[in-house]
Amino acid sequence: MTDSPRGLDLEALSAYLQREAPGLLKAELTGRILAGGKSNLTYEVGDGATSVVVRRPPLGHVLSTAHDMVREHTVITALAPTDVPVPTTYAVCPDDSVIGAPFYVMELVAGTPYRHAAQIAPLGPERTRDIAHRLVDTLVALHAVDPEEVGLGEFGRPHGFLERQVRRWRRQMDASASRELPRAEELSDALAAGVPGDGDVSVLHGDYRLDNLLVGESDEVTAVLDWEMATLGDPLSDVALFVVYQRLSQVTPGAGVSDVAAAPGYPDTDAMLARYTKASGRDVSHIGWHLGLAYYKLATILEGIHYRYIQGQTVGSGFDNVGTAVGPLLDAGLAALREG
Incomplete structure (x- = not known):
C-alpha cells in the first residue's frame, strides 16, 4: 500500500x-487527489488495473447542510436510468467510521471538464458551440426528469423552496464569513424582500456549469458530476446559475474563475437561454431575482472556500485568489435585482 493522499486512508478504504x-x-491501492473541485474532495483510487473515484467532504470547516455524501450518492444512483449521463455508483459510507468522514465510490468516467477558454479554444468555434449546446441540452434533460418516477419524490421540499434558499444561504454566509462583507447583508435582505412564488418543480443540480460535466472525444457529455447541492425546486435556479457562470470572467476578472464562455464560438447568454426555452418550453425572460440569488449563492460558496484556505484546510492549489471574487459577485447580484 502506497502512502495515502491527504484526507483518504487507503488501507481503511x-x-x-x-x-x-x-x-x-x-x-493494494494507490490514490491521488484529482485536479479541480474546491469543495468536496475527489480522489482517483486504483489497483493498477482498475480505477474508481472516491468523494468525501472537505477537511476542517464543514457547513451543517453542505457536503452530504449520501444525498449526492442518492441522486446519482437515481438518475442512472434517465437521459442524464451520470457515473455508476458502487458503495456509500454514511459516517466517519472508515476514513474519518462520509464518502462514496463511483465509476471513473473518461472525459474533459472544460473550465478555461484556453482549454476549449483549440477545438475550434464549431466544436466549442456544439459543446455549449450540449451543456444546455443536458440541463433540459435533467429538468425533464419526473422525480417520482426515479424515486426522488422525497428528495426535497419544493413548496417554499426559494424562501428557504434565501435563509439557507444567509446562514451559510454568516457561518463562512471571515471578514466584513456589508454588501452580503444588503443582497440577502433584498432577496428576502422579493421572493417569487413557487414555480415548476424539477430535480436541480445546484451547481450547473461546463466544468462540472465531462466531455468525451466525440464532444458528447459523458457524465454530470458534483451533485453535492442537488435537490428538488424551481428549475430557474439552475438556469440562473449557469448564466452567472457564463458571466463570471467579466464579473471577477483575474480571480482564477472559469472563463470558458470567452472562447471563440461559445454562444452568448441570450443564445443559450433561447435554446433552453425552445427545448424546455419554459419561460426564462424574468430571472432577475433568480440571478441575484445565484450571485449570492456563488459568493457564499467562494467565501467558504476562502475561509478554509486561510485556515490551511484546503487540498491542492488555486485557492489564493478565490476570496477576491466575493465582493464583485455581491455587487453583480444587487445589480441583477435592480434590473429585474
Whole structure:
C-alpha cells in the first residue's frame, strides 16, 4: 500500500471495499487527489488495473447542510436510468467510521471538464458551440426528469423552496464569513424582500456549469458530476446559475474563475437561454431575482472556500485568489435585482 493522499486512508478504504464491493478492486491501492473541485474532495483510487473515484467532504470547516455524501450518492444512483449521463455508483459510507468522514465510490468516467477558454479554444468555434449546446441540452434533460418516477419524490421540499434558499444561504454566509462583507447583508435582505412564488418543480443540480460535466472525444457529455447541492425546486435556479457562470470572467476578472464562455464560438447568454426555452418550453425572460440569488449563492460558496484556505484546510492549489471574487459577485447580484 502506497502512502495515502491527504484526507483518504487507503488501507481503511481497501478493507471497506473488500467487504462492501468485493471484486471491485484488489487490496493494494494507490490514490491521488484529482485536479479541480474546491469543495468536496475527489480522489482517483486504483489497483493498477482498475480505477474508481472516491468523494468525501472537505477537511476542517464543514457547513451543517453542505457536503452530504449520501444525498449526492442518492441522486446519482437515481438518475442512472434517465437521459442524464451520470457515473455508476458502487458503495456509500454514511459516517466517519472508515476514513474519518462520509464518502462514496463511483465509476471513473473518461472525459474533459472544460473550465478555461484556453482549454476549449483549440477545438475550434464549431466544436466549442456544439459543446455549449450540449451543456444546455443536458440541463433540459435533467429538468425533464419526473422525480417520482426515479424515486426522488422525497428528495426535497419544493413548496417554499426559494424562501428557504434565501435563509439557507444567509446562514451559510454568516457561518463562512471571515471578514466584513456589508454588501452580503444588503443582497440577502433584498432577496428576502422579493421572493417569487413557487414555480415548476424539477430535480436541480445546484451547481450547473461546463466544468462540472465531462466531455468525451466525440464532444458528447459523458457524465454530470458534483451533485453535492442537488435537490428538488424551481428549475430557474439552475438556469440562473449557469448564466452567472457564463458571466463570471467579466464579473471577477483575474480571480482564477472559469472563463470558458470567452472562447471563440461559445454562444452568448441570450443564445443559450433561447435554446433552453425552445427545448424546455419554459419561460426564462424574468430571472432577475433568480440571478441575484445565484450571485449570492456563488459568493457564499467562494467565501467558504476562502475561509478554509486561510485556515490551511484546503487540498491542492488555486485557492489564493478565490476570496477576491466575493465582493464583485455581491455587487453583480444587487445589480441583477435592480434590473429585474
